[in-house]
Amino acid sequence: MxxxxxxxxxxxxxxxxxxxxxxxxxxxxxxxxxxxxxxxxxxxxxxxxxxxxxxxxxxxxxxxxxxxxxxYDHQPLLNGKSNPAISDWLRHVNGYVNKLLLPRIADASFAEFATPEARSYFSEKKQASVGDFSELRKHAPGLIKNISDDLRQLDKLIVKPNAVNGELSEDDIHLFPLLRSLTLVNGIEWPSRVADYRDNMAKQTQVNLLSSIAA
Ligand SMILES: N[C@@H](CCC(=O)N[C@@H](CS)C(=O)NCC(=O)O)C(=O)O
CATH class of the missing domain: 3.40.30.10 (Glutaredoxin)
Structure with missing residues (x-):
């Protein structure tokens, strides 16, 4: 496929x-x-x-x-229950995190930006919706502090490094992509349980983190 x-x-x-x-x-x-x-x-x-x-x-x-x-194979893996506290946490963080992430994504060496035209297309479209990137970049230190504080709250919700609620569930599918995006940002403080979960999920899902291109 x-x-x-x-x-x-x-x-x-x-x-x-x-x-x-x-x-x-x-x-x-x-x-x-x-x-x-x-x-x-x-x-x-x-x-x-x-x-x-x-x-x-x-x-x-x-x-x-x-x-x-x-x-597909009649052996579903995502059988665990969701925890409403995880969706509440994601809703809260998704309310501001794009202001931190989008300017960095726009500068990073992703394959979808292999031509200058593709990169400008992204920057122009996103700035029209979230605001001027150079203005947003000025708020990065405060946003990095906010996300570090919020990750400390998330740390208390992580049950196991291989499944946020103890058994794989759709919460893992919603949570890991945000943590992966955050690995693009230097200076975030990662509490130990969140860091273990992030690294374990990257291995299990075979999806690379972005630390090597972080800025
Ligand atoms: N509800 C869709 C949302 C997907 C989505 O928003 N994708 C974005 C990229 S992150 C997109 O393709 N936006 C159009 C664009 O980039 O021009 C889903 O869950 O698949």
Whole structure:
């Protein structure tokens, strides 16, 4: 099967995770960020991730892909219960974290930004929605402090390094992509349980962290 993604995209990480967890073969295709034609041809809109199945049919929406692939072999892995405290934590952090992440993503060496046009497409689109990146960069120290404080709260919610609630659940699929994105940012204080969970999930899901290109 083929998965069309952007490497920086947390929704794409959700879809990648289920393939890694189940150790299923997958061809990853990183689209240029300004390539509107490929996604529009597959699903009628510019959106990633997109799963192209062996019969050629294309499936959008990360959680639809996760649930479909989890059931492929009739041995689903995501059987654990969700903890409402995890979705509350994610809702709170997702309320501000893009102000920290988007300016760094726009500068990083992701394959979807292999041409200057693809990088500008991203920067212009995102600045139109979250505001001027140079202005946001001035707030980075405060945002890094906020996220470090919030990670200390998350530390108390982590039950095991291999599953946030003790057994793999959709909470893991929602939580790990955000932690992976945060590895793009230098200076964050990672509490030990969160760091163990982040590293263990990267191994289990076969999805790389971004520390090597952090700024
Ligand atoms: N509900 C969708 C959201 C996916 C999404 O927002 N993807 C972003 C990338 S992170 C996207 O493709 N945006 C259009 C663009 O980048 O032009 C899902 O869960 O798959």
């Amino acid at each position: 083929k998965l069309y993604i952007y490497d920086h995209c947390p929704f794409c990480v959700k879809a990648r995770m289920i393939f890694g967890l189940k150790n299923l073969p997958l061809e990853l295709i990183v689209m240029l960020n300004d390539d509107e034609q490929t996604p529009k041809k597959l699903i009628g809109q510019k959106m990633a991730p997109i799963l192209q199945q062996a019969d050629g049919s294309a499936v959008p929406e990360s959680m639809d892909i996760v649930r479909l692939v989890d059931k």
